[in-house]
Amino acid sequence: MDLDEMKLAWSKMSDQLDKQKKLTSDIILRMTQEKSTSRLRRIILMESFGVIMTTIVLLIVVANFNRLENWAEVTGGIGTLLILTFAIIFGIRLIRQAQGINLFKHSFKETLNRFNAFTKLLGFYKRISIIINAASPIFMFPLAFGMFTDIDLLEDPTAGLYGLIGAAVFVPLVLYLIIRFYKSNISAVRSSFNDYKDQF
Amino acid sequence: MSRDEFTQLIKENEGILFKVSSIYADDTESRKDLYQEMVLQLWRSYPSFKGDSKWSTWMYRIALNTAITHMRTSTKHKVLDPLDHSIFDLTEQDNSDLEERLIMLYEQIKTLNRLEKAIILLFLEDKSHAEISQITGLTTSNVGTRISRIKSKLKQKMQH
Incomplete structure (x- = not known):
């Protein structure tokens, strides 16, 4: 076989190939899935980190609960434990829902339904989180002061007041950053799904 | 360029991807991987496509670079299967004579190194030396020299 042959x-093979348009939707689907999962993975990573940290804090609170001395500290401890438990359950639910969004395992419609359910849940958690984060310093300060310092907030409320002022500045900022993180990732996932929908 | 346009252009030129993947990968699974990797790489790179060159030239450049890099990393970890007939899965017409000749052709190409494979592919695609130079980054005279070397290399192999 010489070079001309x-x-x-x-050239004959090229002619045959040109007649065929075999680029499968599978590859486009993979592109979409890659884009969406990379953003969802960020959310899962963030939530997993949150769940681990919250669990550690919860265990610390449980282990040191006997150090709480007055009604304010005990109320703070119980309130904090409830908030942390609630946060862990929410985090796990979010992770599980995010992991269920997969174009390979489900149809596009089903995936979109799962994604919509996920964003709905996320929206609900966001609203709840704002309320919880606003209320949490009220429970967490007596607990933290009772557990880790010798200051009794019932006797010296000024220390708690400084803490509350600090929290009033710090908490909205953290909340804003978290909400922005979720918003940008969710909108990236939504846009990749929309791209995919436009193709078919 | 919108995503629709991108997909359309990929669809129109997918023969390029098939040919590159069939030259650089030896078994069906690797070919599928490489094909997918090339599409993903094109998808990632297309925002940087300025339109200075033809779309197909740009596509060859990205596809060949991806193939060379991809095969460099994947061959470190696996032993490639011998050439099989599934290369020609895409050809729908029953043409055993052509298939036989293509197998012979691929066997010859497989003996070349990565850069030579890229050059012979572009040569078989009837690209000019200038175009091959644009795609591979070699100078035009270097392309000419390398093509001559490949030709004599293949000629020698065919005689044995």
């Missing part, structure tokens, strides 16, 4: 065989 090679070229001829190659």
